[in-house]
Every structure is written in C-alpha cells, then in structure tokens.
Amino acid sequence: xxxxxxxxxxxxxxxxxxxxxxxxxxxxxxxxxxxxxxxxxxxxxxxxxxxxxxxxxxxxxxxxxxxxxxxxxxxxxxxxxxxxxxxxxxxxxxxxxxxxxxxxxxxxxxxxxxxxxxxxxxxxxxxxxxxxxxxxxxxxxxxxxxxxxxxxxxxxxxxxxxxxxxxxxxxxxxxxxxxxxxxxxxxxxxxxxxxxxxxxxxxxxxxxxxxxxxxxxxxxxxxxxxxxxxxxxxxxxxxxxxxxxxxxxxxxxxxxxxxxxxxxxxxxxxxxxxxxxxxxxxxxxxxxxxxxxxxxxxxxxxxxxxxxxxxxxxxxxxxxxxxxxxxxxxxxxxxxxxxxxxxxxxxxxxxxxxxxxxxxxxxxxxxxxxxxxxxxxxxxxxxxxxxxxxxxxxxxxxxxxxxxxxxxxxx
Numbered sequence: 001x002x003x004x005x006x007x008x009x010x011x012x013x014x015x016x017x018x019x020x021x022x023x024x025x026x027x028x029x030x031x032x033x034x035x036x037x038x039x040x041x042x043x044x045x046x047x048x049x050x051x052x053x054x055x056x057x058x059x060x061x062x063x064x065x066x067x068x069x070x071x072x073x074x075x076x077x078x079x080x081x082x083x084x085x086x087x088x089x090x091x092x093x094x095x096x097x098x099x100x101x102x103x104x105x106x107x108x109x110x111x112x113x114x115x116x117x118x119x120x121x122x123x124x125x126x127x128x129x130x131x132x133x134x135x136x137x138x139x140x141x142x143x144x145x146x147x148x149x150x151x152x153x154x155x156x157x158x159x160x161x162x163x164x165x166x167x168x169x170x171x172x173x174x175x176x177x178x179x180x181x182x183x184x185x186x187x188x189x190x191x192x193x194x195x196x197x198x199x200x201x202x203x204x205x206x207x208x209x210x211x212x213x214x215x216x217x218x219x220x221x222x223x224x225x226x227x228x229x230x231x232x233x234x235x236x237x238x239x240x241x242x243x244x245x246x247x248x249x250x251x252x253x254x255x256x257x258x259x260x261x262x263x264x265x266x267x268x269x270x271x272x273x274x275x276x277x278x279x280x281x282x283x284x285x286x287x288x289x290x291x292x293x294x295x296x297x298x299x300x301x302x303x304x305x306x307x308x309x310x311x312x313x314x315x316x317x318x319x320x321x322x323x324x325x326x327x328x329x330x331x332x333x334x335x336x337x338x339x340x341x342x343x344x345x346x347x348x349x350x351x352x353x354x355x356x357x358x359x360x361x362x363x364x365x366x367x368x369x370x371x372x373x374x375x376x377x378x379x380x381x382x383x384x385x386x387x388x389x390x391x392x393x394x395x396x397x398x399x400x401x402x403x404x405x406x407x408x409x410x411x
Contacts, residue, residue, distance in 0.1 A: 043060070044119060045116075045121075050124065053191060053195050057187065060121075078099075085098075124136040129358045159321070164314065194236040195236070211252065219254075224300045230243045267291060272366075347379070349403070353385050
C-alpha cells in the first residue's frame with residue numbers, strides 16, 4: 001500500500017544513501033555522550049548561518065536545531081512540540097522551528113529521533129533572522145551553558161569593507177573564546193582544510209542545481225529540499241563531499257538519459273521560501289500532476305555560496321555576512337529575476353511563511369517587481385514551514401488551480 005505522501009515522479013536512488021547518512025548523523029549526535037570522557041568532543045548547537053568551519057577545526061561537533069525543526073515538521077511532530085512550548089509561555093507568533101525546538105527540550109518524550117542531544121555550548125549568528133538571538137538566549141537559560149554570538153550588520157546595498165572587518169574581528173574573538181572553552185589551539189591548516197571541504201561540497205551542490213537548467217529537469221523542488229540536508233548539517237566534512245559526488249553523478253546520468261523528475265514537463269517554476277515540510281510531496285503533487293516542475297528555488301541556493309580564496313577568516317566573514325536573507329529587497333529581486341532567466345522559468349510560487357518573517361514580510365513587493373520585470377506570473381501561498389495548524393487546504397488548493405489554469409492559457 002502506498003504512503004499518502006509518496007512522490008509519484010521518479011525517485012532518486014541516492015535517497016536511500018541520504019536516509020543512512022542522516023540516521024548516522026542523528027545517532028552520533030544523540031549518543032556521543034556515552035563515549036568515554038577522554039574521547040568526548042564538545043557539542044555545539046548552532047544556527048544555520050553560523051561559521052561551523054571554525055568549530056569543526058577545533059574538534060567541536062555541531063547540531064542544528066533548525067534542521068531538527070524541519071524534521072519535526074516532516075514527521076508531523078511539530079504541532080505537539082509547539083503546543084508544549086506555548087504551554088510554557090512562548091507565543092504562538094514565534095518561529096515554529098524555535099517553538100518545536102524548545103518543545104523538544106521541555107517534552108523529549110514527544111520528540112522524533114530520540115530528541116536532541118544536550119549541548120555543551122551554543123553558537124548563534126543573526127545573519128538569517130533576529131529571532132535566533134532570543135531563542136538561543138532561552139536555550140542558554142534552559143541548559144545553563146555558554147552562548148557565543150556573532151552579529152552581522154544588515155547589508156543595505158553593496159558590501160562595505162568595514163562590515164566585513166567588523167565580522168572578522170568577532171570571528172577572531174570567537175576563536176579565542178572557543179580555545180579557552182575547549183583547551184585546544186586552532187591549527188590554521190585545519191581551518192583551511194575545513195574551508196576547502198565546504199567549498200568542495202558547495203561546488204558539487206551548485207553543479208546539481210545547475211543540472212535543472214536542462215529540459216526536462218532531472219529534479220523537482222522536493223528533491224532539492226530533501227537532499228539539501230547534508231550541505232547544512234555536514235558542512236565542512238568529507239562526508240558532505242562524498243555524498244554530493246554520488247548525487248551529482250546520479251543526476252548527471254538522468255540528464256544524459258533525458259529522464260524527467262516530472263514526466264511530461266510542461267511548465268517550469270521557481271519556489272521562494274522554506275518548504276512546507278508537513279505537506280511536502282502532497283503539496284507539490286498539485287503541480288506535478290499538471291506537468292509543472294519546480295526547477296529552481298531561492299531556499300536551497302542559500303547553501304550554494306562558496307567561500308572566497310585567500311585568508312580563511314576574511315572569507316568566512318564575507319560569506320556569512322552576505323547570506324541572501326541579510327540583503328535588501330533589490331538584491332532578492334535581482335536574484336529571482338536571474339534565476340527565472342537562467343532556468344527558463346514560466347512562473348513562480350512564493351510561500352508566505354508565517355514563521356519566517358525576514359523571508360516573508362517583503363514578498364509581496366518582490367512579487368510585484370519580479371512580475372513587472374520578467375512578465376511571468378507569481379502566486380503567493382500562505383502557510384507555515386512546520387506548524388500544520390496554519391494550513392488551510394481549500395483556499396490553497398483553489399489558488400494553485402487558478403494559477404495553473406493561468407499558465408495553461410499562457411501556453
């Protein structure tokens with residue numbers, strides 16, 4: 001019997017390897033505290049925009065509560081975890097990743113994958129959103145562990161050198177603090193190695209995403225959303241490089257064979273914002289059943305930024321400061337316009353994500369500008385990335401159908 005959310009398009013063989021890779025990651029993180037104390041590596045909880053290359057170079061393991069929030073959403077555990085956080089006084093208006101994460105700390109019996117491993121320290125960078133600061137302050141209080149913060153100034157126009165210098169100074173301070181915390185010295189060669197591994201994985205991820213320029217596209221948005229996990233949680237490791245080499249080779253084979261992620265591809269679409277994890281395949285099936293394939297997106301491209309050559313700290317400072325959510329509306333409009341042209345996109349869908357304010361608040365203005373500049377239609381769908389209580393089936397279905405009918409009329 002088929003699972004309700006099973007995709008109907010061609011599945012990737014690499015999905016099995018992905019399952020094993022992520023299972024191994026969560027098991028190692030979950031049970032690493034059982035190892036003997038001399039072998040125990042400190043565990044840091046980090047935000048998705050934190051410079052983990054520094055931590056890995058110092059022998060610190062990293063865990064991503066945001067990635068865990070996506071897992072909670074995909075496994076439909078987020079609602080009960082959010083309720084647990086709300087019962088403790090956290091507002092329902094807060095990010096569902098934050099509420100699910102705090103709920104998992106308060107009620108580990110409700111948490112998937114055995115819950116999250118207890119951190120020894122927290123590292124937060126506000127380049128993706130402002131909520132993470134208060135979220136991680138709350139976690140620091142719950143666990144009574146140190147919190148290290150990196151402040152990245154918002155880039156209103158072009159990147160100015162004083163902004164990069166400001167962040168680089170903080171990275172030097174972070175290294176000093178972590179050396180004191182771990183009792184270890186950072187070896188420059190090891191940091192360079194971790195930066196190089198990040199760049200190798202990013203390069204492979206860019207190749208994989210670029211394959212979707214082909215017609216028909218070998219991948220659809222759910223493929224990109226699911227297979228982005230290693231570029232997040234294994235950044236700066238040989239494991240990420242090996243994983244994406246395997247995936248790159250499989251996708252290249254699909255391109256050579258002319259295999260389509262969506263059979264009978266008629267419409268090529270762009271997705272903007274985080275995935276709706278609890279409706280991932282079912283939602284995109286509304287499109288794929290009508291021959292519409294999401295060939296590119298803004299979300300998984302957030303991990304496609306390579307670190308510049310040269311001094312590692314300057315490269316890290318520049319890259320992590322210029323993450324696209326830390327950029328103005330003009331940058332995001334230009335990014336979408338370039339993707340639409342590069343991938344021959346016929347229309348775009350924007351997820352007005354109730355949880356992610358930095359991503360969502362300016363979407364209507366971006367939609368208007370992109371439509372004016374490219375002439376392609378854009379749809380705005382209201383939902384939430386993890387909290388299924390926000391989902392409204394009938395209104396979303398009706399808007400998607402009207403959008404697809406418009407594409408049909410346009411030819």
